Amino acid sequence: MARPVLIAPSILSADFSKLGAEIEAIEAAGADWIHVDVMDGHFVPNITIGPAVVKALRPHGKKPFDVHLMVAPVDPYIEIFAQSGADGLTVHPESGPHVHRTLQQIRKLGKKAGVVLNPGTPIEALDNLMDLVDLILIMSVNPGFGGQSFIESQLDKIAAARKRIDATGRDIALEVDGGITPETAKRAIAAGANVLVAGTAVFQGGPSCYADNIKALRG
Numbered sequence: 001m002a003r004p005v006l007i008a009p010s011i012l013s014a015d016f017s018k019l020g021a022e023i024e025a026i027e028a029a030g031a032d033w034i035h036v037d038v039m040d041g042h043f044v045p046n047i048t049i050g051p052a053v054v055k056a057l058r059p060h061g062k063k064p065f066d067v068h069l070m071v072a073p074v075d076p077y078i079e080i081f082a083q084s085g086a087d088g089l090t091v092h093p094e095s096g097p098h099v100h101r102t103l104q105q106i107r108k109l110g111k112k113a114g115v116v117l118n119p120g121t122p123i124e125a126l127d128n129l130m131d132l133v134d135l136i137l138i139m140s141v142n143p144g145f146g147g148q149s150f151i152e153s154q155l156d157k158i159a160a161a162r163k164r165i166d167a168t169g170r171d172i173a174l175e176v177d178g179g180i181t182p183e184t185a186k187r188a189i190a191a192g193a194n195v196l197v198a199g200t201a202v203f204q205g206g207p208s209c210y211a212d213n214i215k216a217l218r219g
Contacts, residue, residue, distance in 0.1 A: 008033035013199030020060035029210035058085030090114030141178030150179030162192025
């Protein structure tokens with residue numbers, strides 16, 4: 001049975017001068033989740049937004065806020081982002097000394113717990129975490145900036161993650177982020193992904209194009 005494909009537009013590519021309106025527009029256009037990229041200028045080479053912005057945006061969105069924390073150390077920020085309106089928090093194994101404990105903390109706060117693998121992070125990083133994750137995010141670019149090209153080698157990692165998920169029998173989302181276009185979306189879905197993060201591919205052309213852009217990614 002085919003899994004439904006969820007589209008999670010990354011607000012990193014939105015018009016930052018009117019983020020609330022942009023979230024309302026992408027939800028109206030058919031977005032399933034809102035993907036929020038949090039970058040600290042340390043763990044990744046860019047700085048984006050903090051918990052106060054997430055809190056300010058929360059009333060503008062009805063869909064789940066999928067918050068990707070590219071922050072190190074990450075543990076001091078879990079609770080404040082949870083309180084600011086995140087529905088799910090996704091963390092990197094490299095962003096703290098004890099990723100297992102970090103995932104436990106996210107779940108204790110009643111949020112969906114996710115783990116993200118960078119292109120250079122081996123798939124085996126998942127092997128002792130599967131019982132704690134609600135989401136696995138495979139980065140198909142190195143995190144830090146939007147508009148990068150899809151890294152082909154990550155298709156094998158998506159397939160390997162899908163095998164691990166299927167072996168658990170649990171409903172774990174398999175998300176892919178980076179260089180997603182209508183063409184690479186098809187390949188990511190074929191490899192086993194069921195959630196696609198897209199920035200440029202959703203937001204290009206402005207609000208009148210959002211619905212068609214989202215539809216094109218679903219294939």
